[in-house]
Amino acid sequence: MPSETSKNFINHLLSSALSGLKLTSYLDVLDITPPSNPDFGDYSSNAALILSKKLKINPKEIAGKIVDAINNIDLEGKLESVTEQGGFINFKLSQKFLLNNLGTIIDQRDLYGCSVLGEGKTVVVEYFQNNVAKPPHVGHLRSSVIGDCLLRVFKSQGYKTISDTHIGDWGVQFGILLYAFKTMKPDMEVLEKDPINELNKLYVAMSAKIEAQAELRDLAKAEFKKLEDGDEQNRKLWQLFVDESLKDFERYRILLGVLPFDYNLGESFYEKHMPEVLAEFQEKKLITKGETGELYIDLESFGLGRCILVKSDGATTYHLRDFATYLYRRKQFNFLKNLYIVDNRQSHHFKQLFKSLELAGYPAEKDSTHIDLGFMSLPEGAISTRKGTTISLENLITEANKRALKIIEDKNPDLENKEAVSKQVALAAIKYFDLSHNRKTEIIFTWDNALSFEGNTGPYLQYTHARIHGILRKSRNNTELNAENAERGFPRLSASDSASFRDTELSVLRKLIQFPEVVTQVSQDYFPNNLCNYLFELSQTVNSFYQEVPVLAETDETLKSFRLNLITATAQVIKNGLYLLGIEAPEEM
């Protein structure tokens, strides 16, 4: 079973020291983090600085008392030192502690980094949000990649997860598409072969026509109205659009290598729930009728304007559909958290949604979160399908595969399964590009940045993992005890072995202990880029080690097996981390 993280260990030390000094009431405002400069130790706390402000006492004095109190606790040899420096309390873990953790990683394997924090709790994650009859482009990547990562992280922490694409399959745009389909007579043969692109072409063409001839909009709207009213022909066509799109989404899901979705509950699914939702809001006296007959919830007093549910022409808005969605999920899944992974253009909408639900008596501001994403744009401006400034997901993946394959031909021409590996590498580059940025940052897409294979990239992490496996492979081939080792691992250092390690080896050990707490952090603040940063730093550290210290050439058997254990554990952590990012870890590349 997952064991206590080292951060928790430090946290306990600090709590008991503070409770000895009768200062526990301040515990929740304190911070324990790995310091920016590792010379200060493995963990630092600002406890004395905070307390000095609250109690108006010199920070050094408080820090000294806390340090003394911690030194009076039986540390079982887990700490090398705890010291006060510039008001901070710095903790340095002992070699014994670090080696113990190394054993833990090797024992837990794929489970290192998992916890049971989320046991018995359900989290609903909505992401991808693809639109029917439109091909996804690079902008859609973010929601799906970050959503997939968060889903994996939640699962690793023991949460029950429910994923839903919440596809866009309803609205006036289907009126436009239906009208286009009927009047522009699509080529049925092309439609058969490449339905989504063909439907999208129709939609784009009709949108342009409407822009030029405004009166056509009413005809399109009428088609949507007929669809809403259950017109047989329109229903049939709409169903065709949806079916083809679902097939297409599944193709992309597999191409992207993201986990299967539990639900594809589109906006149309909530259609039938809308009258009762509207009735409920009306009963709660939240609905106002506007000057032109529209129905809205007045949120002016919260600085949020009006939340329109039914337009003056009687058409429902996606606000109303989102109310229905929330209520359905609440009833159906009994979630602890309901997360929407959507770009920040929807921020206003979600504020309105949550506030309105609060007014209706639901705790939406607490149990629901809009995980807002900065949206992606191109150097020349916004991505727009209609203006033609777009890069389809399909082209992106194709181009990435091409570039990855070329690099493999170049660097490792003897590799056996080049095609398969190049796909893994290509996806790593694409996904890591999105995941490694702060999710709120508005990224500017360029081919060379998005498909980079050097430096702080997915392929760099994969490469680090692969070259470690190169050593392990060779080691297996060189020794007769490989069969045994495979099961038991390499001989481990016992507590009595007082080997002295190089700095670079200790740096790797120190980095390895941080993994579980980084994963836990992501499950709490939803910033996968911190996991990327961590894995990048770990890789840099182990690559320095790789350069500096020979493993297989080492003649001291004790040291050699320590190093084999060290790299085994590192490869394991990189692999576990990459898995959480949704990236594969090939053993050769």
Next chain:
RNA sequence: GGUUCCGUAGCUCAAUGGAUAGAGCAGUGCUCUUCUAAGGCAUUGAUGUUGGUUCGAUUCCAACCGGGACCA
């Protein structure tokens, strides 16, 4: 017009009140007879402006300059 987000090195980004503002790319100089050079080592280079709060500000507050988004 109202609301909101952003401005960090030549470029793309980290740092969500902490210690000397970190990376990658690009540039410069080393480094493959050796476990994969997709690597390693060294080096150049930055917080839009002006105030304020704080022991401590890229981070919080105010104003201004510049850019995006949403609502109308």
